Amino acid sequence: MTLPLIPPMLATAGSLPPASQDARWAYETKQDGQRVVAYLEGDGSVLLRARSGEDITAAYPELQPLGTALGTTPAVLDGEVLALDEQGRADFQLLQSRMGLAHSPDKAARQAAKVAVHLVLFDVMHLAGQDLLAHAYARRRGMLEQLGLDGPFWSTPAALVGNGEHALQATREHGLEGLVCKRLDSAYKPGVRSRAWIKIRNMHSEDVLVGGWVPGKGRLSGLPGAVLVGQRAAGRLRYVGNVGTGWSEAERTQLAALLQAAATDVCPFDPAPQVTAAHWVVPRLVGEVRYSTRTRAGLLRQPSWLRLRPDLAPEDASADLPPDLT
Template sequence: MLATPGTLPPTAQDDRWAYETKQDGQRVLVYLPGDGSVLLRARSGEDITAAYPELRPLGPLLGSTPAILDGEVLALDEQGRADFQLLQSRMGLAHAPARAARRAAQVPVHLVLFDVPHLGQPLLAHPYARRRTRLEELGLDGPHWSTPAAVVGHGAEALRASREHGLEGVVCKRLDSRYTPGVRSRAWIKIRNLRSEDVIVGGWLPGKGRLSGLPGAVLVGQRAGGRLRYVGGVGTGWSEAERAELAALLRAAETGVCPFDPAPRVLGAHWVLPRLVGEVSYSTRTRAGLLRQPSWLRLRPDLTPEESSAGLPDPPGQAG
Protein backbone atom coordinates (compact mmCIF):
# COMPACT_ATOMS: atom_id res chain seq x y z
CA MET A 1 0.00 0.00 0.00
CA LEU A 2 1.40 3.38 -1.01
CA ALA A 3 0.81 6.89 0.29
CA THR A 4 -0.36 9.87 -1.75
CA PRO A 5 1.44 13.24 -1.41
CA GLY A 6 -0.78 15.79 0.28
CA THR A 7 -1.41 18.01 3.27
CA LEU A 8 -2.64 17.50 6.82
CA PRO A 9 -6.27 16.38 7.19
CA PRO A 10 -8.73 19.08 8.28
CA THR A 11 -8.52 19.94 11.96
CA ALA A 12 -12.09 18.73 12.50
CA GLN A 13 -11.05 15.24 11.31
CA ASP A 14 -7.72 15.12 13.15
CA ASP A 15 -8.84 12.47 15.63
CA ARG A 16 -9.71 10.09 12.76
CA TRP A 17 -6.07 9.85 11.71
CA ALA A 18 -2.82 8.39 13.02
CA TYR A 19 0.54 10.03 12.33
CA GLU A 20 3.80 8.16 11.79
CA THR A 21 7.29 9.44 11.04
CA LYS A 22 8.10 9.33 7.33
CA GLN A 23 11.25 7.23 7.04
CA ASP A 24 14.02 7.71 4.47
CA GLY A 25 14.89 4.10 3.67
CA GLN A 26 13.98 1.06 1.56
CA ARG A 27 10.39 -0.17 1.78
CA VAL A 28 10.10 -3.92 2.40
CA LEU A 29 7.51 -6.60 2.98
CA VAL A 30 8.74 -9.19 5.49
CA TYR A 31 7.37 -12.70 4.93
CA LEU A 32 7.50 -15.05 7.94
CA PRO A 33 6.15 -18.45 6.76
CA GLY A 34 6.18 -19.90 10.29
CA ASP A 35 9.03 -22.34 9.67
CA GLY A 36 11.77 -20.13 11.14
CA SER A 37 12.77 -18.56 7.82
CA VAL A 38 12.37 -14.97 6.63
CA LEU A 39 11.94 -13.49 3.16
CA LEU A 40 12.33 -9.78 2.38
CA ARG A 41 10.85 -8.32 -0.78
CA ALA A 42 11.40 -4.81 -2.14
CA ARG A 43 8.62 -2.75 -3.73
CA SER A 44 9.68 -4.18 -7.09
CA GLY A 45 9.03 -7.70 -5.79
CA GLU A 46 12.75 -8.54 -5.80
CA ASP A 47 13.99 -10.92 -3.11
CA ILE A 48 16.49 -8.80 -1.11
CA THR A 49 16.83 -11.09 1.92
CA ALA A 50 20.55 -11.72 1.39
CA ALA A 51 21.32 -7.98 1.42
CA TYR A 52 20.35 -7.70 5.10
CA PRO A 53 21.66 -10.75 7.01
CA GLU A 54 21.15 -9.05 10.40
CA LEU A 55 17.37 -9.33 9.86
CA ARG A 56 17.35 -13.14 9.52
CA PRO A 57 16.78 -13.65 13.29
CA LEU A 58 13.26 -12.27 12.75
CA GLY A 59 12.33 -15.66 11.24
CA PRO A 60 11.44 -17.67 14.36
CA LEU A 61 10.10 -14.81 16.52
CA LEU A 62 6.41 -15.52 15.81
CA GLY A 63 6.73 -19.28 16.09
CA SER A 64 4.54 -21.20 13.66
CA THR A 65 2.21 -18.26 12.97
CA PRO A 66 2.64 -17.15 9.35
CA ALA A 67 2.80 -13.37 8.95
CA ILE A 68 3.53 -10.57 6.52
CA LEU A 69 4.96 -7.38 8.02
CA ASP A 70 5.26 -4.02 6.30
CA GLY A 71 8.16 -1.72 7.10
CA GLU A 72 11.20 0.27 6.06
CA VAL A 73 14.88 -0.69 6.23
CA LEU A 74 17.02 2.21 7.49
CA ALA A 75 20.68 3.01 8.05
CA LEU A 76 21.09 5.41 10.97
CA ASP A 77 23.62 8.21 11.41
CA GLU A 78 25.39 9.17 14.65
CA GLN A 79 22.26 11.06 15.80
CA GLY A 80 20.02 8.04 15.20
CA ARG A 81 18.38 9.57 12.12
CA ALA A 82 17.81 7.75 8.84
CA ASP A 83 20.58 8.43 6.32
CA PHE A 84 19.71 7.22 2.82
CA GLN A 85 23.26 7.74 1.58
CA LEU A 86 24.51 5.29 4.21
CA LEU A 87 21.81 2.82 3.22
CA GLN A 88 22.85 2.94 -0.43
CA SER A 89 26.05 1.11 0.49
CA ARG A 90 23.85 -1.81 1.64
CA MET A 91 21.35 -1.83 -1.22
CA GLY A 92 21.99 -3.88 -4.33
CA LEU A 93 23.90 -6.63 -2.49
CA ALA A 94 21.16 -9.28 -2.58
CA HIS A 95 23.23 -11.32 -5.06
CA ALA A 96 26.51 -10.82 -3.18
CA PRO A 97 25.93 -12.32 0.29
CA ALA A 98 29.61 -12.28 1.27
CA ARG A 99 29.87 -8.55 0.53
CA ALA A 100 26.54 -7.98 2.27
CA ALA A 101 27.84 -9.66 5.42
CA ARG A 102 30.97 -7.50 5.43
CA ARG A 103 28.94 -4.31 4.94
CA ALA A 104 26.52 -5.38 7.69
CA ALA A 105 29.41 -5.30 10.16
CA GLN A 106 30.33 -1.77 9.05
CA VAL A 107 26.87 -0.24 8.40
CA PRO A 108 24.17 -2.20 10.28
CA VAL A 109 20.56 -1.57 9.32
CA HIS A 110 17.41 -1.15 11.38
CA LEU A 111 13.95 -2.29 10.31
CA VAL A 112 11.04 -0.04 11.33
CA LEU A 113 7.72 -1.94 11.28
CA PHE A 114 4.42 -0.11 10.79
CA ASP A 115 1.79 -2.58 9.52
CA VAL A 116 0.79 -6.25 9.46
CA PRO A 117 -1.36 -7.17 6.43
CA HIS A 118 -1.31 -10.87 7.37
CA LEU A 119 -1.13 -12.60 10.75
CA GLY A 120 -2.31 -16.19 10.68
CA GLN A 121 -4.99 -14.95 8.29
CA PRO A 122 -5.32 -11.99 5.89
CA LEU A 123 -5.92 -8.69 7.70
CA LEU A 124 -6.37 -6.59 4.54
CA ALA A 125 -10.02 -5.83 5.31
CA HIS A 126 -9.34 -4.91 8.94
CA PRO A 127 -9.12 -1.19 9.73
CA TYR A 128 -5.69 0.34 10.22
CA ALA A 129 -6.34 0.89 13.94
CA ARG A 130 -6.96 -2.84 14.52
CA ARG A 131 -3.98 -3.91 12.40
CA ARG A 132 -1.79 -1.47 14.30
CA THR A 133 -2.92 -2.90 17.65
CA ARG A 134 -2.17 -6.44 16.45
CA LEU A 135 1.28 -5.34 15.29
CA GLU A 136 2.13 -3.66 18.61
CA GLU A 137 0.93 -6.74 20.52
CA LEU A 138 3.63 -8.80 18.76
CA GLY A 139 6.30 -6.91 20.72
CA LEU A 140 8.74 -6.89 17.81
CA ASP A 141 11.51 -4.76 19.28
CA GLY A 142 15.04 -6.10 18.98
CA PRO A 143 18.63 -5.24 18.12
CA HIS A 144 17.84 -4.52 14.46
CA TRP A 145 14.08 -3.94 14.39
CA SER A 146 11.43 -1.94 16.23
CA THR A 147 7.79 -0.91 16.14
CA PRO A 148 7.68 2.85 16.79
CA ALA A 149 4.43 4.20 18.20
CA ALA A 150 1.96 6.05 16.02
CA VAL A 151 0.27 9.20 17.34
CA VAL A 152 -3.52 9.46 17.02
CA GLY A 153 -4.60 13.06 16.41
CA HIS A 154 -2.26 16.02 17.01
CA GLY A 155 -1.21 16.05 13.35
CA ALA A 156 0.07 19.63 13.32
CA GLU A 157 2.21 18.93 16.39
CA ALA A 158 3.57 15.72 14.84
CA LEU A 159 4.53 17.53 11.64
CA ARG A 160 6.14 20.39 13.56
CA ALA A 161 8.13 17.94 15.71
CA SER A 162 9.38 16.15 12.58
CA ARG A 163 10.69 19.47 11.23
CA GLU A 164 12.33 20.43 14.51
CA HIS A 165 14.15 17.09 14.68
CA GLY A 166 15.32 17.23 11.06
CA LEU A 167 13.18 14.25 9.98
CA GLU A 168 11.85 13.68 6.47
CA GLY A 169 8.19 14.25 7.35
CA VAL A 170 5.07 12.37 8.45
CA VAL A 171 2.62 9.85 7.01
CA CYS A 172 -1.03 10.37 7.94
CA LYS A 173 -3.11 7.15 8.04
CA ARG A 174 -6.87 7.07 8.38
CA LEU A 175 -7.85 4.88 11.34
CA ASP A 176 -10.68 3.10 9.52
CA SER A 177 -8.73 2.39 6.29
CA ARG A 178 -8.28 -1.06 4.75
CA TYR A 179 -4.87 -2.24 3.52
CA THR A 180 -4.93 -2.04 -0.28
CA PRO A 181 -1.77 -3.61 -1.81
CA GLY A 182 -0.27 -1.82 -4.80
CA VAL A 183 -2.63 1.15 -4.50
CA ARG A 184 -1.48 4.73 -3.94
CA SER A 185 -4.31 5.52 -1.57
CA ARG A 186 -5.75 8.76 -0.21
CA ALA A 187 -6.20 6.90 3.07
CA TRP A 188 -2.43 7.26 3.55
CA ILE A 189 -1.07 10.78 2.99
CA LYS A 190 2.65 11.56 3.01
CA ILE A 191 3.94 15.02 3.84
CA ARG A 192 7.60 15.70 3.17
CA ASN A 193 9.40 18.50 4.98
CA LEU A 194 10.99 20.63 2.28
CA ARG A 195 13.62 23.27 2.88
CA SER A 196 14.51 26.13 0.53
CA GLU A 197 17.79 27.97 0.04
CA ASP A 198 19.42 30.35 -2.40
CA VAL A 199 22.00 28.90 -4.77
CA ILE A 200 24.39 30.22 -7.41
CA VAL A 201 24.22 28.78 -10.92
CA GLY A 202 27.64 27.70 -12.16
CA GLY A 203 26.77 25.49 -15.12
CA TRP A 204 24.13 23.51 -16.95
CA LEU A 205 23.50 20.27 -18.79
CA PRO A 206 21.77 20.21 -22.20
CA GLY A 207 18.27 18.78 -22.37
CA LYS A 208 17.30 15.89 -24.63
CA GLY A 209 14.40 15.28 -26.99
CA ARG A 210 11.91 18.15 -26.91
CA LEU A 211 14.30 19.99 -24.57
CA SER A 212 17.12 19.93 -27.13
CA GLY A 213 18.90 23.28 -27.06
CA LEU A 214 17.48 24.10 -23.64
CA PRO A 215 18.91 23.38 -20.18
CA GLY A 216 17.89 19.96 -18.90
CA ALA A 217 19.43 20.77 -15.53
CA VAL A 218 21.41 23.56 -13.90
CA LEU A 219 24.47 22.92 -11.76
CA VAL A 220 24.40 24.98 -8.59
CA GLY A 221 26.65 25.86 -5.68
CA GLN A 222 26.89 27.86 -2.48
CA ARG A 223 29.77 29.91 -1.13
CA ALA A 224 31.69 28.53 1.82
CA GLY A 225 35.20 29.30 3.00
CA GLY A 226 35.77 31.73 0.13
CA ARG A 227 34.93 29.10 -2.51
CA LEU A 228 31.89 28.21 -4.59
CA ARG A 229 31.08 24.68 -3.47
CA TYR A 230 29.04 22.45 -5.79
CA VAL A 231 25.82 21.28 -4.12
CA GLY A 232 24.08 19.46 -6.98
CA GLY A 233 22.10 19.50 -10.21
CA VAL A 234 18.53 20.77 -10.43
CA GLY A 235 16.39 19.42 -13.28
CA THR A 236 12.79 20.14 -12.28
CA GLY A 237 10.58 23.06 -11.33
CA TRP A 238 10.45 25.23 -14.49
CA SER A 239 7.63 26.15 -16.82
CA GLU A 240 8.49 26.17 -20.53
CA ALA A 241 8.74 29.98 -20.50
CA GLU A 242 11.01 29.95 -17.45
CA ARG A 243 13.27 27.33 -19.03
CA ALA A 244 13.57 29.41 -22.22
CA GLU A 245 14.37 32.54 -20.19
CA LEU A 246 16.99 30.66 -18.24
CA ALA A 247 18.54 29.31 -21.45
CA ALA A 248 19.11 32.87 -22.72
CA LEU A 249 20.68 33.94 -19.43
CA LEU A 250 22.97 30.91 -19.39
CA ARG A 251 24.16 31.45 -22.97
CA ALA A 252 25.02 35.06 -22.13
CA ALA A 253 27.09 33.94 -19.14
CA GLU A 254 28.94 31.04 -20.79
CA THR A 255 32.61 30.56 -19.94
CA GLY A 256 35.21 27.87 -20.45
CA VAL A 257 36.24 27.79 -16.80
CA CYS A 258 34.50 25.74 -14.13
CA PRO A 259 33.57 28.11 -11.26
CA PHE A 260 33.24 25.37 -8.63
CA ASP A 261 36.07 24.50 -6.24
CA PRO A 262 36.59 21.58 -6.23
CA ALA A 263 35.33 20.95 -9.76
CA PRO A 264 32.58 18.30 -9.84
CA ARG A 265 32.90 15.35 -12.20
CA VAL A 266 29.85 16.06 -14.40
CA LEU A 267 30.07 14.82 -17.98
CA GLY A 268 28.86 17.21 -20.69
CA ALA A 269 28.66 20.24 -18.42
CA HIS A 270 28.59 23.79 -19.82
CA TRP A 271 30.10 26.28 -17.37
CA VAL A 272 28.83 29.81 -16.79
CA LEU A 273 30.04 32.84 -14.87
CA PRO A 274 28.59 32.49 -11.35
CA ARG A 275 26.35 35.54 -11.37
CA LEU A 276 22.82 34.07 -11.52
CA VAL A 277 21.11 33.40 -8.18
CA GLY A 278 18.10 31.11 -7.79
CA GLU A 279 16.04 29.63 -4.99
CA VAL A 280 15.55 25.86 -4.78
CA SER A 281 13.63 23.52 -2.50
CA TYR A 282 15.09 20.20 -1.33
CA SER A 283 14.43 17.46 1.21
CA THR A 284 17.77 16.90 2.97
CA ARG A 285 21.51 17.07 2.35
CA THR A 286 23.81 14.13 1.80
CA ARG A 287 26.83 13.63 4.03
CA ALA A 288 28.89 15.41 1.35
CA GLY A 289 26.61 18.47 1.49
CA LEU A 290 24.74 17.78 -1.78
CA LEU A 291 21.04 18.67 -1.99
CA ARG A 292 18.66 15.70 -2.20
CA GLN A 293 15.60 15.94 -4.47
CA PRO A 294 16.18 19.60 -5.40
CA SER A 295 13.56 21.50 -7.39
CA TRP A 296 13.83 24.99 -8.89
CA LEU A 297 11.58 27.62 -7.31
CA ARG A 298 12.54 30.94 -8.93
CA LEU A 299 15.31 33.23 -10.10
CA ARG A 300 16.47 35.78 -7.52
CA PRO A 301 17.48 38.88 -9.55
CA ASP A 302 17.22 40.86 -6.30
CA LEU A 303 20.28 39.07 -4.89
CA THR A 304 23.94 39.20 -5.85
CA PRO A 305 25.99 35.99 -5.58
CA GLU A 306 27.73 37.46 -2.52
CA GLU A 307 24.41 38.10 -0.77
CA SER A 308 22.91 34.72 -1.63
CA SER A 309 25.03 32.57 0.66
CA ALA A 310 26.67 34.91 3.12
CA GLY A 311 27.63 33.04 6.25
CA LEU A 312 27.01 29.57 4.77
CA PRO A 313 28.91 26.97 6.84
CA ASP A 314 31.36 24.65 5.17
CA PRO A 315 29.60 21.47 3.97
CA PRO A 316 30.56 18.31 5.88
CA GLY A 317 32.33 16.72 2.92
CA GLN A 318 33.70 17.34 -0.53
CA ALA A 319 31.67 16.93 -3.68
CA GLY A 320 33.06 15.45 -6.80
Protein backbone atom coordinates in the same frame (compact mmCIF):
# COMPACT_ATOMS: atom_id res chain seq x y z
CA MET B 1 6.48 -19.48 -0.37
CA THR B 2 3.07 -20.36 1.09
CA LEU B 3 2.20 -16.81 2.16
CA PRO B 4 0.36 -14.49 -0.28
CA LEU B 5 2.49 -12.02 -2.24
CA ILE B 6 1.34 -8.54 -1.19
CA PRO B 7 2.67 -5.39 -2.90
CA PRO B 8 2.96 -2.49 -0.44
CA MET B 9 0.23 0.15 -0.19
CA LEU B 10 1.49 3.63 -1.13
CA ALA B 11 0.79 7.10 0.25
CA THR B 12 -0.27 10.17 -1.73
CA ALA B 13 1.54 13.49 -1.26
CA GLY B 14 -0.62 16.06 0.47
CA SER B 15 -1.16 18.12 3.59
CA LEU B 16 -2.54 17.55 7.07
CA PRO B 17 -6.20 16.51 7.33
CA PRO B 18 -8.59 19.28 8.44
CA ALA B 19 -8.56 19.94 12.18
CA SER B 20 -12.18 18.76 12.39
CA GLN B 21 -11.06 15.29 11.19
CA ASP B 22 -7.80 15.11 13.13
CA ALA B 23 -9.04 12.45 15.57
CA ARG B 24 -9.82 10.11 12.66
CA TRP B 25 -6.17 9.85 11.65
CA ALA B 26 -2.98 8.28 12.96
CA TYR B 27 0.41 9.88 12.39
CA GLU B 28 3.68 8.05 11.80
CA THR B 29 7.16 9.43 11.16
CA LYS B 30 8.07 9.33 7.46
CA GLN B 31 11.30 7.37 7.20
CA ASP B 32 14.07 7.89 4.63
CA GLY B 33 14.89 4.28 3.80
CA GLN B 34 14.00 1.29 1.61
CA ARG B 35 10.43 0.00 1.73
CA VAL B 36 10.18 -3.74 2.36
CA VAL B 37 7.53 -6.37 2.90
CA ALA B 38 8.73 -9.11 5.26
CA TYR B 39 7.37 -12.64 4.92
CA LEU B 40 7.73 -14.85 8.01
CA GLU B 41 6.74 -18.43 7.16
CA GLY B 42 6.75 -19.62 10.78
CA ASP B 43 9.61 -22.03 10.10
CA GLY B 44 12.37 -19.66 11.21
CA SER B 45 12.90 -18.13 7.77
CA VAL B 46 12.34 -14.57 6.60
CA LEU B 47 11.94 -13.28 3.04
CA LEU B 48 12.32 -9.56 2.32
CA ARG B 49 10.89 -8.08 -0.86
CA ALA B 50 11.47 -4.53 -2.10
CA ARG B 51 8.66 -2.35 -3.41
CA SER B 52 9.53 -3.66 -6.90
CA GLY B 53 8.94 -7.23 -5.72
CA GLU B 54 12.65 -8.11 -5.88
CA ASP B 55 13.95 -10.52 -3.26
CA ILE B 56 16.48 -8.48 -1.24
CA THR B 57 16.80 -10.81 1.75
CA ALA B 58 20.52 -11.48 1.26
CA ALA B 59 21.34 -7.76 1.32
CA TYR B 60 20.45 -7.54 5.02
CA PRO B 61 21.84 -10.58 6.88
CA GLU B 62 21.33 -8.98 10.30
CA LEU B 63 17.55 -9.20 9.74
CA GLN B 64 17.60 -13.01 9.38
CA PRO B 65 16.78 -13.58 13.11
CA LEU B 66 13.46 -11.79 12.56
CA GLY B 67 12.28 -15.10 11.09
CA THR B 68 12.16 -16.61 14.58
CA ALA B 69 10.62 -13.59 16.34
CA LEU B 70 7.04 -14.94 16.11
CA GLY B 71 7.88 -18.61 16.61
CA THR B 72 5.70 -20.78 14.38
CA THR B 73 3.20 -17.97 13.62
CA PRO B 74 3.34 -16.96 9.94
CA ALA B 75 2.99 -13.27 9.11
CA VAL B 76 3.36 -10.67 6.35
CA LEU B 77 4.67 -7.34 7.67
CA ASP B 78 5.13 -3.91 6.11
CA GLY B 79 8.09 -1.74 7.02
CA GLU B 80 11.14 0.29 6.04
CA VAL B 81 14.83 -0.59 6.25
CA LEU B 82 16.91 2.28 7.63
CA ALA B 83 20.55 3.08 8.25
CA LEU B 84 20.91 5.38 11.26
CA ASP B 85 23.47 8.11 11.83
CA GLU B 86 25.15 9.01 15.12
CA GLN B 87 22.02 10.92 16.21
CA GLY B 88 19.77 7.95 15.50
CA ARG B 89 18.23 9.56 12.40
CA ALA B 90 17.72 7.77 9.09
CA ASP B 91 20.56 8.53 6.66
CA PHE B 92 19.79 7.43 3.10
CA GLN B 93 23.38 7.92 1.99
CA LEU B 94 24.54 5.42 4.60
CA LEU B 95 21.84 3.00 3.45
CA GLN B 96 23.02 3.21 -0.16
CA SER B 97 26.16 1.30 0.82
CA ARG B 98 23.86 -1.61 1.80
CA MET B 99 21.44 -1.55 -1.11
CA GLY B 100 21.92 -3.55 -4.29
CA LEU B 101 23.85 -6.37 -2.59
CA ALA B 102 21.14 -9.04 -2.71
CA HIS B 103 23.24 -11.05 -5.17
CA SER B 104 26.52 -10.48 -3.30
CA PRO B 105 25.99 -12.08 0.13
CA ASP B 106 29.68 -11.99 1.07
CA LYS B 107 29.92 -8.27 0.36
CA ALA B 108 26.58 -7.72 2.13
CA ALA B 109 27.98 -9.41 5.25
CA ARG B 110 31.08 -7.22 5.19
CA GLN B 111 29.00 -4.07 4.79
CA ALA B 112 26.67 -5.18 7.60
CA ALA B 113 29.66 -5.22 9.93
CA LYS B 114 30.36 -1.59 9.01
CA VAL B 115 26.83 -0.15 8.69
CA ALA B 116 24.06 -2.11 10.40
CA VAL B 117 20.47 -1.50 9.34
CA HIS B 118 17.28 -1.26 11.37
CA LEU B 119 13.82 -2.36 10.20
CA VAL B 120 10.88 -0.28 11.43
CA LEU B 121 7.55 -2.10 11.16
CA PHE B 122 4.26 -0.25 10.73
CA ASP B 123 1.65 -2.69 9.44
CA VAL B 124 0.61 -6.34 9.35
CA MET B 125 -1.35 -7.65 6.35
CA HIS B 126 -1.51 -11.39 7.08
CA LEU B 127 -1.21 -13.16 10.43
CA ALA B 128 -1.59 -16.78 11.54
CA GLY B 129 -3.36 -17.72 8.32
CA GLN B 130 -5.76 -14.77 8.49
CA ASP B 131 -6.00 -12.18 5.69
CA LEU B 132 -6.09 -8.74 7.34
CA LEU B 133 -6.27 -6.55 4.20
CA ALA B 134 -9.93 -5.61 4.68
CA HIS B 135 -9.50 -4.77 8.36
CA ALA B 136 -9.26 -1.13 9.42
CA TYR B 137 -5.80 0.35 9.94
CA ALA B 138 -6.56 0.86 13.64
CA ARG B 139 -7.25 -2.85 14.11
CA ARG B 140 -4.21 -3.94 12.10
CA ARG B 141 -2.01 -1.54 14.01
CA GLY B 142 -3.29 -2.86 17.32
CA MET B 143 -2.54 -6.43 16.24
CA LEU B 144 0.95 -5.43 15.12
CA GLU B 145 1.76 -3.77 18.44
CA GLN B 146 0.54 -6.84 20.34
CA LEU B 147 3.17 -8.93 18.52
CA GLY B 148 5.89 -7.15 20.51
CA LEU B 149 8.30 -7.04 17.57
CA ASP B 150 11.19 -5.15 19.12
CA GLY B 151 14.62 -6.69 18.64
CA PRO B 152 18.26 -5.81 18.08
CA PHE B 153 17.67 -4.75 14.46
CA TRP B 154 13.92 -4.15 14.28
CA SER B 155 11.21 -2.27 16.16
CA THR B 156 7.61 -1.10 16.02
CA PRO B 157 7.61 2.68 16.58
CA ALA B 158 4.46 4.14 18.10
CA ALA B 159 1.83 5.88 15.99
CA LEU B 160 0.09 8.98 17.34
CA VAL B 161 -3.68 9.25 16.99
CA GLY B 162 -4.79 12.87 16.56
CA ASN B 163 -2.57 15.91 17.22
CA GLY B 164 -1.31 15.94 13.64
CA GLU B 165 -0.05 19.51 13.79
CA HIS B 166 2.02 18.69 16.87
CA ALA B 167 3.38 15.52 15.22
CA LEU B 168 4.41 17.39 12.06
CA GLN B 169 6.12 20.13 14.06
CA ALA B 170 8.02 17.50 16.05
CA THR B 171 9.42 15.97 12.85
CA ARG B 172 10.62 19.40 11.75
CA GLU B 173 12.25 20.17 15.09
CA HIS B 174 14.11 16.86 15.05
CA GLY B 175 15.25 17.14 11.43
CA LEU B 176 13.19 14.15 10.27
CA GLU B 177 11.99 13.58 6.71
CA GLY B 178 8.32 14.13 7.38
CA LEU B 179 5.03 12.56 8.41
CA VAL B 180 2.64 9.91 7.09
CA CYS B 181 -1.04 10.39 7.96
CA LYS B 182 -3.17 7.22 7.93
CA ARG B 183 -6.94 7.16 8.22
CA LEU B 184 -7.95 4.92 11.12
CA ASP B 185 -10.72 3.18 9.17
CA SER B 186 -8.66 2.54 6.02
CA ALA B 187 -8.25 -0.95 4.56
CA TYR B 188 -4.89 -2.07 3.17
CA LYS B 189 -4.88 -1.67 -0.63
CA PRO B 190 -1.93 -3.65 -2.09
CA GLY B 191 0.02 -1.68 -4.68
CA VAL B 192 -2.44 1.24 -4.61
CA ARG B 193 -1.43 4.87 -4.04
CA SER B 194 -4.29 5.87 -1.77
CA ARG B 195 -5.65 9.12 -0.35
CA ALA B 196 -6.25 7.17 2.86
CA TRP B 197 -2.51 7.48 3.45
CA ILE B 198 -1.03 10.97 3.04
CA LYS B 199 2.68 11.72 3.09
CA ILE B 200 4.05 15.12 4.03
CA ARG B 201 7.73 15.74 3.32
CA ASN B 202 9.52 18.43 5.25
CA MET B 203 11.25 20.54 2.64
CA HIS B 204 13.90 23.23 2.99
CA SER B 205 14.81 26.06 0.67
CA GLU B 206 18.11 27.86 0.11
CA ASP B 207 19.74 30.24 -2.33
CA VAL B 208 22.27 28.79 -4.78
CA LEU B 209 24.51 30.04 -7.57
CA VAL B 210 24.17 28.59 -11.04
CA GLY B 211 27.61 27.53 -12.28
CA GLY B 212 26.69 25.37 -15.25
CA TRP B 213 24.07 23.31 -17.02
CA VAL B 214 23.59 20.12 -19.00
CA PRO B 215 21.45 19.94 -22.16
CA GLY B 216 18.02 18.40 -22.16
CA LYS B 217 16.94 15.60 -24.45
CA GLY B 218 14.05 15.14 -26.86
CA ARG B 219 11.72 18.12 -26.79
CA LEU B 220 14.16 19.87 -24.43
CA SER B 221 17.02 19.67 -26.92
CA GLY B 222 18.93 22.95 -26.86
CA LEU B 223 17.43 23.90 -23.50
CA PRO B 224 18.85 23.18 -20.05
CA GLY B 225 17.80 19.76 -18.82
CA ALA B 226 19.34 20.59 -15.45
CA VAL B 227 21.40 23.36 -13.92
CA LEU B 228 24.51 22.74 -11.84
CA VAL B 229 24.41 24.73 -8.63
CA GLY B 230 26.75 25.62 -5.83
CA GLN B 231 27.17 27.67 -2.68
CA ARG B 232 30.10 29.72 -1.50
CA ALA B 233 32.03 28.39 1.49
CA ALA B 234 35.51 29.37 2.67
CA GLY B 235 35.97 31.57 -0.39
CA ARG B 236 35.18 28.86 -2.94
CA LEU B 237 32.13 27.88 -4.92
CA ARG B 238 31.33 24.35 -3.84
CA TYR B 239 29.14 22.15 -6.04
CA VAL B 240 25.97 21.05 -4.18
CA GLY B 241 24.03 19.26 -6.92
CA ASN B 242 21.99 19.50 -10.11
CA VAL B 243 18.42 20.72 -10.39
CA GLY B 244 16.25 19.48 -13.26
CA THR B 245 12.67 20.11 -12.14
CA GLY B 246 10.47 23.01 -11.11
CA TRP B 247 10.38 25.16 -14.25
CA SER B 248 7.54 26.01 -16.56
CA GLU B 249 8.36 25.95 -20.29
CA ALA B 250 8.59 29.74 -20.35
CA GLU B 251 10.90 29.81 -17.32
CA ARG B 252 13.18 27.17 -18.85
CA THR B 253 13.42 29.21 -22.07
CA GLN B 254 14.19 32.39 -20.11
CA LEU B 255 16.85 30.57 -18.11
CA ALA B 256 18.42 29.21 -21.32
CA ALA B 257 18.93 32.76 -22.62
CA LEU B 258 20.53 33.88 -19.36
CA LEU B 259 22.85 30.88 -19.35
CA GLN B 260 23.95 31.50 -22.93
CA ALA B 261 24.80 35.10 -22.04
CA ALA B 262 26.93 33.94 -19.09
CA ALA B 263 28.81 31.17 -20.95
CA THR B 264 32.47 30.55 -20.09
CA ASP B 265 35.05 27.86 -20.74
CA VAL B 266 36.17 27.89 -17.11
CA CYS B 267 34.53 25.67 -14.52
CA PRO B 268 33.58 27.92 -11.57
CA PHE B 269 33.34 25.08 -9.04
CA ASP B 270 36.21 24.12 -6.76
CA PRO B 271 36.70 21.22 -7.03
CA ALA B 272 35.15 20.63 -10.46
CA PRO B 273 32.28 18.12 -10.41
CA GLN B 274 32.48 15.06 -12.64
CA VAL B 275 29.46 15.86 -14.81
CA THR B 276 29.19 14.61 -18.39
CA ALA B 277 28.42 17.18 -21.14
CA ALA B 278 28.53 20.11 -18.73
CA HIS B 279 28.42 23.71 -20.01
CA TRP B 280 29.95 26.23 -17.60
CA VAL B 281 28.70 29.75 -16.88
CA VAL B 282 29.99 32.71 -14.91
CA PRO B 283 28.33 32.22 -11.49
CA ARG B 284 26.23 35.35 -11.22
CA LEU B 285 22.69 33.93 -11.43
CA VAL B 286 21.17 33.34 -7.99
CA GLY B 287 18.28 30.93 -7.69
CA GLU B 288 16.19 29.56 -4.86
CA VAL B 289 15.75 25.79 -4.66
CA ARG B 290 13.70 23.47 -2.50
CA TYR B 291 15.18 20.19 -1.23
CA SER B 292 14.48 17.50 1.34
CA THR B 293 17.83 16.94 3.08
CA ARG B 294 21.56 17.15 2.45
CA THR B 295 23.81 14.15 2.05
CA ARG B 296 26.76 13.74 4.40
CA ALA B 297 28.88 15.33 1.68
CA GLY B 298 26.64 18.40 1.55
CA LEU B 299 24.80 17.63 -1.71
CA LEU B 300 21.11 18.54 -1.96
CA ARG B 301 18.69 15.60 -2.09
CA GLN B 302 15.58 15.81 -4.29
CA PRO B 303 16.14 19.47 -5.27
CA SER B 304 13.64 21.39 -7.37
CA TRP B 305 13.78 24.93 -8.76
CA LEU B 306 11.66 27.59 -7.10
CA ARG B 307 12.63 30.89 -8.75
CA LEU B 308 15.38 33.20 -9.88
CA ARG B 309 16.50 35.71 -7.25
CA PRO B 310 17.57 38.85 -9.18
CA ASP B 311 17.25 40.75 -5.90
CA LEU B 312 20.25 38.90 -4.44
CA ALA B 313 23.96 39.35 -5.10
CA PRO B 314 26.08 36.27 -5.92
CA GLU B 315 27.86 36.47 -2.56
CA ASP B 316 24.50 35.94 -0.83
CA ALA B 317 24.44 32.29 -1.97
CA SER B 318 26.67 30.97 0.80
CA ALA B 319 26.22 28.12 3.23
CA ASP B 320 27.67 26.35 6.25
CA LEU B 321 28.81 23.16 4.57
CA PRO B 322 30.40 20.10 6.20
CA PRO B 323 34.10 20.56 7.09
CA ASP B 324 35.26 18.19 4.34
CA LEU B 325 33.69 20.50 1.75
CA THR B 326 35.23 23.71 3.05
